[in-house]
Amino acid sequence: AQSVTQLGSHVSVSEGALVLLRCNYSSSVPPYLFWYVQYPNQGLQLLLKYTSAATLVKGINGFEAEFKKSETSFHLTKPSAHMSDAAEYFCAVSEAPSNTGKLIFGQGTTLQVKP
Amino acid sequence: DTAVSQTPKYLVTQMGNDKSIKCEQNLGHDTMYWYKQDSKKFLKIMFSYNNKELIINETVPNRFSPKSPDKAHLNLHINSLELGDSAVYFCASSQAGPTGELFFGEGSRLTVL
Numbered sequence: 001a002q003s004v005t006q007l008g009s010h011v012s013v014s015e016g017a018l019v020l021l022r023c024n025y026s027s028s029v030p031p032y033l034f035w036y037v038q039y040p041n042q043g044l045q046l047l048l049k050y051t052s053a054a055t056l057v058k059g060i061n062g063f064e065a066e067f068k069k070s071e072t073s074f075h076l077t078k079p080s081a082h083m084s085d086a087a088e089y090f091c092a093v094s095e096a097p098s099n100t101g102k103l104i105f106g107q108g109t110t111l112q113v114k115p
Numbered sequence: 116d117t118a119v120s121q122t123p124k125y126l127v128t129q130m131g132n133d134k135s136i137k138c139e140q141n142l143g144h145d146t147m148y149w150y151k152q153d154s155k156k157f158l159k160i161m162f163s164y165n166n167k168e169l170i171i172n173e174t175v176p177n178r179f180s181p182k183s184p185d186k187a188h189l190n191l192h193i194n195s196l197e198l199g200d201s202a203v204y205f206c207a208s209s210q211a212g213p214t215g216e217l218f219f220g221e222g223s224r225l226t227v228l
Contacts, residue, residue, distance in 0.1 A: 032213050043119070043205055043219030044158075051214040088156060094213040100170055101146050101209050103217060105158040 002027045002093045006106035014114050019063075019078040021109050023091030026072065032094035033074045034103065035065055039087045047089075050074060061085070086113045118142050121206050121220035128196060129228055135192045136223045138206030144218070145211045146170075147189040149181060152203040152222070161204075164189055165211060196227045 007022040025031055032051050036044040048059025055067040065076045074091060088110050092103040119140045126134055140147060148171075149161040163171035164183040178194045189206060203222040209215035 034216075036217075038156075041221070043207075043221045044217070045219070046216045049214065049216065090158065100163060100165075101148075101211060101213060101215055101217070102160050102163060102171055104160075108156045108158075 002031065002095055002104050004091050004093050004104060004106035006089075006091050006109050008109055009107060010110045010112065012112040012114060013081045015083055016080050019076070019081045019085065019111065021076040021089050021091075021111065023065075023074045023076065023106060024072050025074060025091075025093050027093060033065075033067065034092040034094070035059065035063070035074075035076050036090045036092060036105075037061075037087050038090065038108075044090065047076070081111075081113045083113050083115065086111055119206055119208055119218050119220040121204075121223050123223060124221065125224050125226075127226045127228065130196055130198060132196050133192065133194045134196060134225070135190055136204055136206075136225075138189045138191075138220060140187055140206075140208040140218070142208055142218060144208040144215075145186060146209050146215075147183065147186070148207040148209075148217065149189065149191050150205040150207060150219075152205060154202070158205070162189075162191075193225075196225075198227050201225055201227045 003026045034049045035047040048057045050067045058064045091106040095102040146165045148163045162181045167183045180192045183189045206220040207217040209217045
């Protein structure tokens with residue numbers, strides 16, 4: 001069964017600093033991986049996804065993630081944090097091979113951006 | 116135009132009551148979901164429907180009963196509410212298949228007193 005582990009429930013960075021949110025997955029088949037963002041009192045919004053094409057995936061708002069099979073990782077990065085990036089971030093893996101579209105989420109990481 | 120809309124946004128009710136949450140999507144998607152987000156923000160799938168057919172039922176107590184009158188609507192009815200049912204319930208939709216993006220509603224925050 002697939003699973004996702006997000007290392008660090010809370011990450012704090014200064015505005016303008018590098019953002020690095022860690023995600024490791026476990027899957028017996030090639031995974032489909034996602035990063036979602038949740039702003040306060042809102043639903044989740046897709047940042048980016050990996051579906052076995054390019055290993056470096058670019059998403060919205062300047063975020064990108066790199067799929068590393070050897071490390072079973074899919075870490076999310078942004079070169080320069082902005083105050084508006086403060087939110088909850090979720091890594092997820094799509095259940096396979098059932099093709100139901102079901103997502104298994106990690107525990108989430110709260111990103112705090114300090115002025 | 117809101118893509119996935121849920122009502123109500125907030126519910127506060129007493130233990131033992133019955134409540135319903137409604138969800139509608141105007142994206143033309145075939146698949147709809149209910150996810151539960153607990154107080155620690157952990158998200159877990161509850162149900163999924165594909166074209167009105169139940170395809171995922173994740174060991175949810177049978178007090179929870181989803182209904183999909185058509186592929187654009189998915190409702191959730193909860194009987195005999197318990198304290199542990201307090202959570203945020205999210206509706207989502209997607210095209211069928213494992214790589215489709217899930218579009219989420221804004222959530223319905225249920226508080227059981």
